[in-house]
Amino acid sequence: ANSTWAIIPAKVMEAYPAGLSQRAFGSGPFMMEEFRGSERIVLKRHPNYFLNPRPWLDEYRIIVITEGSSLLAAFRSGQHDVNGAFLSKADAELLMESDDYIVDKFPSLFYPVIHMKMRPPFNDIRVREAIDLALDRDDFINVIWSGEGLYNGPIQAPQVKWALPQEELRAFYRHDLARAKQLLTEAGFPDGFKTKMKLPQLPGAAVVGDMAVLIKEHLGRVGIDVELDEVELGAFITSTILPGNFDLAFFPNLPYAEPDRPLSFYHSLGVTGTGNWTNYTNPELDKLIDAQAEEYDVEKRREIILQAQRMILPEHGPQLTLPSSFAYAARWKHxxxxxxxxxxxxxxxPDAGPFGADVWVDNV
Incomplete structure (x- = not known):
């Protein structure tokens, strides 16, 4: 199950075989009133919603601003009731100083990932391990996350029931430039090599570009010269990640709240069932990933998932996970x-309705 998936009547899908990108159908608390994708989206209260008298709002208006600082400024000036901009720790602390806002802090399920295509030179485990050793995860926490961060394994840290312990991850992810250079020499790259790393253009989340620059800096210390290639987000998804059109790619994985999807990136069949985009395959790992998906006993499933992750770590790929931090959500106090x-x-x-059904505002 996934909270972002919606139940759509079969007759609707049959009536619109081309998809619903420009039409809205569903069983939610709001109905589409206006859609101007690059400007605004206006949702009106569903008068026949099955949880009547919910929703409490008459209108839900989403204003599209792609530049992060402008989006935050619109929130602070009162144009927006809820903040939609990425908030750094400093941004959040500044908002916390005012009694006008409510700011929530929580572990972020987004986790930064380097994807490696399993072809030369990245199909050589010595090269992958060298990259892993060159990455300074503590530096990542200090520079990117202002000193607040958690190490991530194949399953991100906030999934505490399924994730590997922090002490185990910190012991495994050593930072050792001398050993990294030795491994590159053994792999036939005594002077390093050049490669390109693709990443999405995200104007509203400059932190993604900042992370990529730090990765480039870390790998440069062992002679790996990384060229950063920013790709428009839609093209990155359709023409880079999904077809596996990359040698290296950098992209924060989505905030999955269950373990099956993060593990599927390492399965030979991938997330779609037709093959993963890194060309990685490990039949023994496939068996464990399949077994956990079929296990109903929670503790038995947990042991299988931990075993799978411990098999993944010494492979040093095809994904290398980096630390994540905390996220901040802000809204006006009304x-x-x-x-x-x-x-x-x-x-x-526990007693709340679906997203948006139990949002209300004071008279202001």
Missing amino acids: VHVATAVTSLGLEPL
């Missing part, structure tokens, strides 16, 4: 939401 902070982020309260 906005009320039925959520609570958990290890998996902001989660709906």
Whole structure:
């Protein structure tokens, strides 16, 4: 199950075989009133919503601003009730100083990942291990996350039930430039090599570019000269990641709240069932990933998942996970939401309806 998936009547899918990118159907609390994708999206209250009298809002208006600082400025000036901009620790602390805002802090399920295509030179485990050793994860935490960060294994740290312990990850992910250079020499690259790393252009999240620059700096210390190639987001997904059109790619994986999807990146069949985009295959690992998906006993499943991750780590790929940090959500104090902070982020309260159904505002 995934909270971003919606139930759509079969007759709707049959009526619109080309998809619903420009049409809105579903069973949610709001109905599409206006869609101007590059400007705004206006949602109106569903008068026949099955959880009537919910939703409490008459209108839900989404304003599209792609530049992060402008988006944050619009929130602070009162043009927006809820912040939609990426908030750094410094941004959040500044908002916390005011009684006008409510700011929630929670572990982020987004986790930065380097994807490696399993072809020369990255099909050589010595090269992959050298890259792993060249990455200074503590530097990543200090520079990118202002000193607040968690190490990630194949399953991100906030999934505490399924993730490997922090002490185990910190012991495994050593930073050793001398050993990295030795491994590159053994692999036939005593002077390093040049490569290109593709990443998406995300104007509203400059932190992605900052992370890529730091990766380039770390790998440069062992002679790996990385050229950064920014690709428009849509083209990155359709023409880079999904078809595996890269040698190196950098992209924060989505905030999965369950273990099956993060593990599927390492399965021979990938997330789509037709093959993964790195060309990585490990039949023994496939068996473990399949077994955990079929296991109903929670503790038995947990042991299988931990075993799978411990098999993945010494492979040093095809994905190398980097530390993540905390996320911040901010809203004006007149906005009320039925959520609570958990290890998996902001989660709906047990008696809350679907997203948006239990949001209300004071008269202002």
